Amino acid sequence: MAFTAKPIRVGRIPGGGQENVLSFEYVALETFLVGAVVIMNTGQVEEAANDPITVAGVALQGAGTNPGEDAANSPVEVTGLFAGVSIAVADKVTQFVSDIVDTVDAATTPLVADIGTNIGLSLRADGTWAADRDAVNLPITIVGIDLDNNSVIWVFTAAAAQL
Secondary structure, eight states: OOOOOOOOEEEEOTTSOOOOEEEEEBOTTOOOOTTOEEEEETTEEEEOOSSOSSBOEEESSOTTOSTTTTOTTOOOOOOSOOOEEEEEEOOSSOEEEEOEESSSSSOBOOOGGGTTOEEEEEEOTTSOEEEETTOSSOOEEEEEEETTTTEEEEEEOGGGBOO
16 A cells, blocks of 8 residues: 655644744755754754754744745745744654655554664655654654554654754
8 A cells, every 4th residue: 555755743742732843044045845854053954864863853844935935926026034944843752743664765554563662764755754764873762653644653862852
């Protein structure tokens, strides 16, 4: 069965509450999508390279999507825009949900055996990110699975959090 790739999204906060959200300017010419894994680079964020060791968070919006940016059919040049994005901060409390892959880009079925394991994150060819069983670096810990949505629920390890 083929699965459609889904972006990483905030799942839940155990005990209630809301994820820690911060806004940062992004590095010029970034084109990442919502759900991208981002890192800090001299006070700005940029999309992480595949299989990151440390992470600032997960983008809650794509680059260049603030109001007034790239407005369709608008000949008006808008100046003074904040070239930034909001991110869900990488911490050991916020639970994220994503596809899980191994060997190839295609999502695979999560397993009960995945729970409690540390695995990595991979950037797929379509620009979305997924938990990756075959990654070298291990910045996340699987805390649950969602078989109905073919997803894993995970948190960042304390060692992986940049902020």
